[in-house]
Amino acid sequence: MIKKYLFFTSLLCLNAFAQTGVGIGTTNPQQQLHLAGATGTLRVEGLNSTNNPYNGGAGKTYPLYVNSNGDLTLQLATFQNSDGTDALTSSTPLITTNLTMIAGAGSSTQSIVILPYTITVNRAAVLEIKYNISFNVYSTAVLTKIKDIYARRISTFYTVDGGSRRYGQASKCYYNNNQDIVLANAAEGTMYNSSTTYIPLTAGTHTIRFYGELNTGDVRKNTHVVFAPDNDSVFMRLY
Template identity: 40%
Template sequence: MGINTDSPREALHIAGATGTMRVESLDYINNDQNGGDANGNGDLADDTYPLYVDSDGEFTLELQASSPTDGSDVFDHTSLPTSSVFLDSRDSNGEVTTTIGTYTITVNRPAILEVKYGISFEVYGSVLGTVLSDKMSRRIENFVMLSGDSRRYGPSSKSYTSRSSNSEVGRMYNGSSTYITLPAAGTYTVSFMGLVSSNMSSDASTTTSLATYVEFATGKDFVFMRLY
């Protein structure tokens, strides 16, 4: 069908350099995904919003998340067998890594995966909950990994130290966002990782690392993922 043309080149062809199309079901009056006059200058012409096509081929302003947590706690440390990690004082390289949780993503074409996360953690000197008091620093890091790829995506870390056994032990968070290329159709595993590292001990004759116990996901954690 042609509009402004007798020779349409597609099933629907709107001809003319100034040809436009208007869908009133997508305007700010009829669609709550349309923000209207977001900048408040009284001109709707300079406020635009992305238009998507859903799996049925219908236009929509709403971009659905692939794996939203919807305000729930995505990682419950009481039911995750590997959410806690212990860096032993005899560890030779001063670093230990654990997998906190995983997701499986299946795509039928190459895609881009957007990932945002916030993961909580608490730091102790032992599995008994001993408060650290040696004034030495520990680094607690979180990042994302994709099956078949050795890269660490969206790394976020904090350094923790304490000088007194009376120090307050509190919950902290790492958070980041990243984009991951899914190069072909297939099924991928997205893993949320936790890492703990320490200064090497000054007494190399007896120990090589600083003993550190970290419990990940003790608070309310979130994950947001969507495909492009």
């Protein structure tokens, strides 16, 4: 009976102490777990380089995250990460990513949605977006080379929830001045626009739309831009 009584008393003391917190190096814990002292730290061997594949080894440090269960982890979870695969393929929910301008009257600036992406967050957050979008520039839809004296500006950007503000703007200029040369070998090949931005989001569902834009100067010129012909990447992460 004495042993049972002592054991029961110990449990009562432990529970009473646990309700106020556990202190290491202090008798007055201010949190449920309180490590006191100027050099106090915490070691979790399940997160070291021997036991965790997301730990790259000695001499380096890595961000620590918390998953939905409250577990500490080194694994980075993202809303979108193409991670070397092509983010814009035939399975992307679009009719076309080609933009064609015909010479004549009208605006010399045209744009097209390259990729719409919907994201839902349950708290106010900051969204990091990195993208790399490829494109080719031609004179016509049959992929004729451009051989004139006019420059083309090819831009990419994205909007949030259909707003007018442009985020992550990037541009390249394509130009050939060889129309008087019969056998001119006009430059061709794939070019890329890349950008990294951080934007604030309120709680709720938001639509991110990536755009491609073409400008031919003061007047419209025959131009055909093929967006996403090569390996493209999109990365999104919440903070």
